[in-house]
Amino acid sequence: MSRQPVFYCSICGQELLERESACICSFCGKQEQGEWVCPNGHYTCEDCRLASPAEAIERVCLETRSQNPREIADLLMRHPAFKDHGVEHHLLVAPVILAAFANSRQTRVDKAKIQSAIKRLVDIPIGVCGSRGDCGACVGAGAAVSIIFGSGANPAMGRSRALRAAGSALLRLAEMDGHRCCKQSVYAALETGWHILGKELGSSLEMGKITCGFSHKIADCKKGKCPYYNE
Ligand SMILES: [Zn+2]
Ligand SMILES: [Zn+2]
Structure with a gap:
């Protein structure tokens, strides 16, 4: 039977x-x-x-009313297209910051901005954190700030702001020694990107303490060595 x-x-x-x-x-x-x-x-x-990871990100970010990028990221990282580690994590950070930021301003995020954010991050290969000191998730913080301030390549419009967000996220991640963990990278990028965005705006944006929702299922979780470890 x-x-x-x-x-x-x-x-x-x-x-x-x-x-x-x-x-x-x-x-x-x-x-x-x-x-x-x-x-x-x-x-x-x-x-x-x-849905593919990019499609799932677009669907969730256009629908959510959450003002907390961590909440949106946690939901998306539970989507079936998100594996424990992978390039899909590169695409996530900028769209969830854009969506949460728009919601916190009582507006709705533009579909074009979400699509632009994804396009800016889609060509980053896997494993570049170790091979060239880059991380798609951290650079996503820079992409979000760039889109919010419209900086592009024009220094007068705030190119430095985008560089500060990406650079600060990379430095924060570098402090968390050990092997790569894409969940840790996303959390480090969100924490730093959200904080820097608040600073650039002269206000404070809160997201609460981050505790990892995936500690139990990531086989090579760094456990107590990760600031986001959830026992
Ligand atoms: Zn659905
Ligand atoms: Zn359920």
Whole structure:
């Protein structure tokens, strides 16, 4: 006798229950009739389930009302297209900062800005943190600041601000010795990028203490040596 398939919630890891009901997608907010539901109320719509990392980032960032980039990043890093480590983490930081920043200003983020942020980060190869002292996640903090201040290559418009955000994020990550961890890189980039953005604006942007939501599932987690380690 063949066994019923078992599926797990990508957000909380609970076994999904086969139960047809009206569901709201935890990623994009779309309502649809679902067949598999999480006992904790999570649901992923078909379009989100099949989305690439870039598509998932766009769908989530355009829908979220969160003013906290860490919350948005944590949700996205639970999307099925996000693995433990990988280049998809490079694409994440700038869009979530742009979305949270727009929400904190009671506006909505432009789709064109999210797409521009992703385009700026998409060509960074994997592993460049070790091979050239770069990190796509940290550079994402620079891309977010560049887009917010419209700096581009024009020094008068704030090129230095983008460099400061990316450079500070890289230095923060460098302090966290040891092998690479893409979750740690994202958190370091968000923490620094958000702080620098607040400083550049002359106000303070809060996101609360970061505790890693993935410590238990990352095989080579640095545990107590990581400032974001969650026991
Ligand atoms: Zn769940
Ligand atoms: Zn969805």
